[in-house]
Every structure is written in structure tokens, then in C-alpha cells.
Amino acid sequence: MERAAALFEYLLRHGDSCLILGHRVAEWCGHAPELEEDIALANIGLDLTGQAEQFLAYAGTLEGKGRDADALAYSRDAWDFRNALLCERPNGDFAHTMVRQFLFDAWQVEAFAGLARASDARLAGIAAKAAKEAHYHLRHSGEWVVRLGDGTAESHARAQAAVDALWEYTGEFFETDAVVAALGDSVPDPAALKPAWNATVDEVLRAATLRRPKDGWTQTGGYAGRHSEALGHLLATMQFLPRAYPGATW
Amino acid sequence: MERKDWPLWEVFVRSRSGLAHRHVGSLHAVDGAMAVDMARDVYCRRAEGVSVWVARSADIVASDPARKDEMFEPMTDKVYRHPTFYNIPDGVKNI
Numbered sequence: 457m458e459r460a461a462a463l464f465e466y467l468l469r470h471g472d473s474c475l476i477l478g479h480r481v482a483e484w485c486g487h488a489p490e491l492e493e494d495i496a497l498a499n500i501g502l503d504l505t506g507q508a509e510q511f512l513a514y515a516g517t518l519e520g521k522g523r524d525a526d527a528l529a530y531s532r533d534a535w536d537f538r539n540a541l542l543c544e545r546p547n548g549d550f551a552h553t554m555v556r557q558f559l560f561d562a563w564q565v566e567a568f569a570g571l572a573r574a575s576d577a578r579l580a581g582i583a584a585k586a587a588k589e590a591h592y593h594l595r596h597s598g599e600w601v602v603r604l605g606d607g608t609a610e611s612h613a614r615a616q617a618a619v620d621a622l623w624e625y626t627g628e629f630f631e632t633d634a635v636v637a638a639l640g641d642s643v644p645d646p647a648a649l650k651p652a653w654n655a656t657v658d659e660v661l662r663a664a665t666l667r668r669p670k671d672g673w674t675q676t677g678g679y680a681g682r683h684s685e686a687l688g689h690l691l692a693t694m695q696f697l698p699r700a701y702p703g704a705t706w
Numbered sequence: 707m708e709r710k711d712w713p714l715w716e717v718f719v720r721s722r723s724g725l726a727h728r729h730v731g732s733l734h735a736v737d738g739a740m741a742v743d744m745a746r747d748v749y750c751r752r753a754e755g756v757s758v759w760v761a762r763s764a765d766i767v768a769s770d771p772a773r774k775d776e777m778f779e780p781m782t783d784k785v786y787r788h789p790t791f792y793n794i795p796d797g798v799k800n801i
Contacts (some may be wrong), residue, residue, distance in 0.1 A: 490712065492733050496747040596743060603736075 462638035463576075464518050465538060468528075469635075469679050470567075471511030472539035475529055476687070477560060478504030479694050483547055496596060500557070503589040510582040530698040534687045541678040542625035544687040548618065551611065554600040555618035561594035562656040563629045563649065570644025579643075598660045605664025616666050627674030629653070635679070714763040715741040717748075719755035725800060727759050735760075 481501035488494035512525035523531075542560060547553045568590050571583030604615040630650045636643065661668050677683070697704060712734035718727035730749045735741035741760040750758065769777055781787070 490734060492735065492744040492748055495751070496744060499747045499751055592746075599740070599743070 457634050457638040459638055460518060462635045464515050465635045465679075466639060466643060467511045467515035467518065467579075468538035469540070470571075471508045471515060471525075471528070472537045473543045473560075474504045474511065475508035476537070476539040476690065477543035477557075478502070478508060479690060480543065480545075480547055481553070481557070484553065489550055500593050500596065503586075503593065507582070507586045507589070510586070514578055514582065526698065530695045534683050534691055535681045537678075537683060537687060537691075538681060539678055539683075539687075540625070540628050541675050541684060542622060542628065544678070544684060544690060545622060545625065546686055548621075549614055551604050551614035552618040552621070554597050554604065555615060556622055557593065558597035558601045558660065559622060559626050559657070561590060561597050562653050562660075563626075564590045565594050565656070566649040566652045567629075567644060570649065574644075575642045594656070598656075601660050601666070602664045605661070605666040612665065615664065619661070619666055620669055623669040623671075624673060624675045627671070628676045628678060631676060631679070633679065712736050715745075715760045716763050716766060717741070717745045718759040718761070719745070719749055720757040721755050722753075727757065730754070732763060 478501045481497050481504065484497045485494065485501070488497050508529065509525045512528045516523040516525060516528055540560075542556060545552075545556055547556075565587070568583040568587040572580050572587055574580045574583065601615060604611040606612070607615075630646045630653075632646055636646060658668065713736070714732055715735055715738075716732050717730050719730045720727045733741065733744050733748050735744050738760060742758055745758045745760055749755070
């Protein structure tokens, strides 16, 4: 695979994962269990959307076909999205949302730390700036996982159910394929992020008195454009306005 | 299921240029660690501050409004207590 094409794909993986998870988190706006948490979740969603904008804008520039971040976000269909499958999982209950966020944040912190040292200066710049946000997100979601897991019998059961349900989506982050191979050592080796991710996840799950599921069969395909039904529904909501009112501004 | 409201916390933020923490409002949180994090999102999301304090609202001891006259009234006619009769040299800041 040609390097520029590989980098375009790679940027979409990061950008789309941020965009789709950001939208999921934003779905809580006005529905979170407490006012303060509502604002915190909205902030996290906006952080992720801002990160997506950076990655997608770079991807559009690299592609050179005149597509900006908005065009990439709002004018592609599901099979052109390259987000990790974990990011498109529906919110479920609050425990589900927080566990999903935690599993993602624990990966993103390591991914951005590696990317911040990338030889590509623009990519390194995006990652270095976003890393501070990712650290806060991880702290926030990690605290919640501990509170829920080590909380009441009800919250513990819900948190454990979320961990069990989402675990099979975490393997995708650490896969290597032709895109990663074409980029060589200019981006972090996905598999090399696993030990640090394991350490973070194990520490929090232990504090939360939650059981770590066994690694087994892994859901995969998001990075190649094979998505679940859930993404189509999300896009229908997310893309409605710019599709119904092209070029709308305020 | 029993529903308990989270306790109330008062939030104090020191702005970049400010010298002291200033009371900015209150929020609900289950403990101090969560209150500090929530304060970041509720009161610092537009880069308002560089430091946050939180204190349980229940721990604040306030003056009694009914004692307003004895507490504050005697001072209103003692203008000589204000240090306004000094010439402050140019270049002195933060007074």
C-alpha cells in the first residue's frame, strides 16, 4: 500500500473513532444522571469532536480532493467510516457508557503518547495537544468505573455486565494490518500499546472489584469499514442536518 | 431504591491573573475528589482558572443576617479606617 493512502486511512481511524464516540457521549446531553455529570460528558464529547476535526482536516488535506473535515464527517456512508467498533456501541446504561469510555481512554492515552513522538510533525502536534484531554477523560471514566464497580450490588452488577459485553471489542485497537505495515515505524506499533493498556485496565478493574474477562474471540472490522447496524442509525442522526440543509451556517 | 441527593460543595477558583481564590458557585458531588473534577467541567471550561478549591457547603459558618446591625453598621461612619489618605507610589501593584 502506498504511504500517503495508508496515512489517509490511519488518520480516518483516529478521526472517526473520536467523532463517533464523541457523538455517542453527546447523546447523554440533557439525560445524564446529575447536572454536573451532564456537563462533564458534554465537555468530553466536545473534546473528542475537536480531536476528530483535527485528524479529519489533515486527512482531507492529504487526500487533496477538496474534502474538509465536515465533508468527511457528514458526507460519507457507513462503509467509508474507519472507527473502531467499540466507539459505535450504543450507550446502554450509565455503567455501559462509562466502561466503554474507560476502555477507549486507556487505549487513547497510550496511542497519543506514541503518536506525539511520530516523525510526522502535524500528526505529532495533534496527538500532543489531544493527549492532555485524553488524560483527563481517562481519569474521569476510571474514577466512575471504580465508583460503580465498588459501589452498590446494583452498580457492581451493571458495571460487570458492561465489561463482559464490551470486552470482545477491545482487541481491534491492537491489530496490525497492511495500513499499519505501510507506515512502518512512523506510527506506534498497535500491539506494543497492549502492555500499558493492560496495566491501566487491570489496576482500575482491581480497584473496582470487577473481574477481567478472558481474552478470546475479538470483534473486528471497523478499521476496514465493516460496521454494525448501530453505526447507520448514529449517522442518520448525526448527518441529518448537513444533508437536509447543505451548507447551513449560523 | 432509596435516592439520596449528593452533598453540596462550594467552589473557589483562582484565575490566571488573580491572587486569591474567588467563590464562583456551588455543585453537587459525592466526595471532594469528584467535586474538584466536576468544578473543572462546570466552572473552568472556558479557561477561567489555574487552581480550584472546594469545601462542603455544610462546613461553612456564616454570619447571622439578624445580627447585621451590630456586625457591620458601626463601621460605616469610620472612613478614617480606609487607607485612602496615602499617596501610593507609581509602580506599586496589587494594593
